[in-house]
Amino acid sequence: MNPIQETIEAPVQQIPTEAPPGDDGTGVTEPEAPPQVIETRLILKLKERRVYIYQGDQQVAMYPVAVGKKGWETPTGDFQVLQMVPNPIWQNPWNGSIIPAGPRNPLGERWIGFWTDGKNYIGFHGTQAEHLMGQAVSHGCVRMRNSDIKAIFDQIKVGTRVTVVP
Secondary structure, eight states, X not given: XXXXXXXXXXXXXXXXXXXXXXXXXXXXXXXXXXXXXXXXXXXXXXXXXXXXXXXXXXXXXXXXXXXXOTTSOOOOEEEEOOEEEESOOEEOTTTXXXXXXXXXXXXXXXXXXXXXXXXOEEEEEEESOGGGTTSEEESSOEXXXXXXXXXXXXXXXXXXXXXXXX
């Protein structure tokens, strides 16, 4: 009678033929470099009455705007986005009346604030008066078509740089 032999097979380990990414063959793996962040920024050119969106050095979009009228000029300089409000509520600065979000609201469908003196704010916003694009008609704000302000709103965040040039 032959004794019964049990065969126990050990799992086979596969030995990699290539070192993993970042491994120089010594078994030490270097951390991968963080992904490069490309800055998105807005450049508003008042004379052209246009706002440009840049990602890094590449222009990715351009939109017509209406800007501040004489005596209420849109401020020039380097700023950053301070506020982003979908469907904003507007308070009339002269009489205090409140206009809720909706079709009668003069701020349109989005507000992107970039300047304040601590009391008053200036920013990009939508408008019902889309026929005024290309004109100087506001009290310093930058009016945009509602579809355009919504497109910008989805591409930026609080802290995005805003440069306003004459």
